[in-house]
Amino acid sequence: MVTTEQIWKLLNDVADPEIPVLSVLDLGIVRDVNVSGDKVRITITPTYSGCPAMNTIETDIREKVQGLATVDIITQLSPAWTTDWLTESGKQKLKDYGIAPPVEGGTGMFENPQVSCPRCESANTKMLAQFGSTACKSMYQCQDCFEPFDHFKCHR
Amino acid sequence: MKQDYVLHLADTHLILGQRLGEWCGHNVVLEQDIAMSNIALDLLGQCRSLYQYAAELGGNKQTEDQLAFLRGERQYKNHLLVEQPNGDFAFTIARQFFFDVYHQLLCEELVKCSDKQLQAIAEKSLKEVRYHLTWSSEWMIRLGDGTTESHQRLQTAVNELWMWTHELTTTASYEEALDVPRPSDFKAAWHAKVSAILKEATLEIPAESTKQAGGKEGVHTEHLGFILSEMQMMQRTYPGMTW
CATH class of the missing domain: 3.30.300.130 (Fe-S cluster assembly (FSCA))
Known part of the structure; x- marks a missing residue:
């Protein structure tokens, strides 16, 4: 059984x-x-x-x-x-994989959430595009280590 | 009656999704190519839920695929706006923005309607639609308040599309008869939102002109036939094919 x-x-x-x-x-x-x-x-x-x-x-x-x-x-x-249902270990796995886990805020026009670089932790990052390779992601680039990375969009 | 309404919603999502998909691989920059494909994908996902529901309402005599791919032109109930050709980038953005404002207002009302399935689809869609509207509003402002060229192109697009926008806030007979939102009830809200963004984009709000409608009742512009012939080619060549 x-x-x-x-x-x-x-x-x-x-x-x-x-x-x-x-x-x-x-x-x-x-x-x-x-x-x-x-x-x-x-x-x-x-x-x-x-x-x-x-x-x-x-x-x-x-x-x-x-x-x-x-x-x-x-x-x-x-x-x-909603991305609130992602587990804590899931968020950590995303980060270790090079994808920034969901960050709240910046949902208005010309506002972006302040996402930290999953590689070097720098907060000095820039959004490159609101959409990414899958529906759940947007594209960012770190302005310190210059690594381009995905952000798993906060979806609520 | 309810099936007509659900098909009207599904068809609008499908045709706009198809139009946006035409940009895939041809867009001005890669990031916006991806943006339009993503929005198209959201719309196709939403229309699948709607076609599945329409199939259920019709006693499952037709599948979602048959409803999407094997009906004739006069049976499609999409808005005329969404079947208009892509034109240039500005034209596609203006069409998307006019639709997104309507789409958000519609979903906000649908989540309150008495039909549980439509409620669930709208609740899911709303989160996606808000993101679409932010994207298209930003582009309206960026292009409208951009260079002389981008301003002029977007103003032309707004002027040319204006007569098709009227239909977004008209109420069809099948909407009158059901407990569903009446688009004419959010006409003022649509105008207020659109006017605010046009103003911020330094664009002129077009004067009232000819109003075109008929799509919701199955009377289309010449463009729909061409979209359908391309979209339905596989199903008509290989009847009953599935993924």
Whole structure:
């Protein structure tokens, strides 16, 4: 008999295909796990509406769990995902990977959040673009070590 | 009735997403190429949720793909504004800005409507739309209050697009009949926001002129047919294809 704890443990090994250092649990997109006999219902929520990784994530979860139980994956839109659901260890993993974790503020016109460089910690950084290689990131450059880096946008 | 409304929303998102996608690989600078592709992706994601809901409302007789790719021109209910060709960068920015102001007002109202699914889609979309509006508003100001050339090009775009903006705040018969926001109720708010940004961008607010509408009822400009023929080519060549 499979337990809820076993499923959560398995999900910890399912990586985000676009930022592979993060697991789906670090991202906070798994909202519920419900085990009933040999059936498992997993509720996930997309980060951004158009996140192309969602289909892959669903397939990866299914592959991970299907040996143990029949899997049903439900996509839930509300409550809408927020970067507040990123775990603390997830934020640290992002930083170690070279992506600045979400920084609040600077949401008005011509305002940018004050993001520190994930390499040298300098606060002297500049936003290069509001959008980046994936929906969840924007592009910055450190003005001290000149390293270009991604900022995982604060999404609320 | 409700399916008509959801299709109207979905079609508008889809067609604008397709238009923005046309810039991919052709934009003026890489950062803005990425910006437009990202916004297009958000819109396509939002329209998928809407088409899935429309399919459900229609008793799942048609799938989301069939609704998006296998209907005829007269069955599309998108606003005429979003099917207008990209023109130059200024034209695309002005079209996006007019739409974003409408889109944010719409989502702010939709989160309060009685339909749980539309509420959920709007709640999710709203966070994305706020970011789009900040981006397009900044570009309005940057270009409008920029060089003589950028100012003149953006003013031309604003003037030429103005007649299509009227439809954003008209209420269709299917909206009258449902418990959903009536766009005519936020006409004043749309004008106030647009005027404030145009003023900051040192642009003239166009005088009232011809008002074009009909898209919400399926009567389109000549441009939609061309978009659909390109967009639907795969489904019509290989019927039933899936990813």
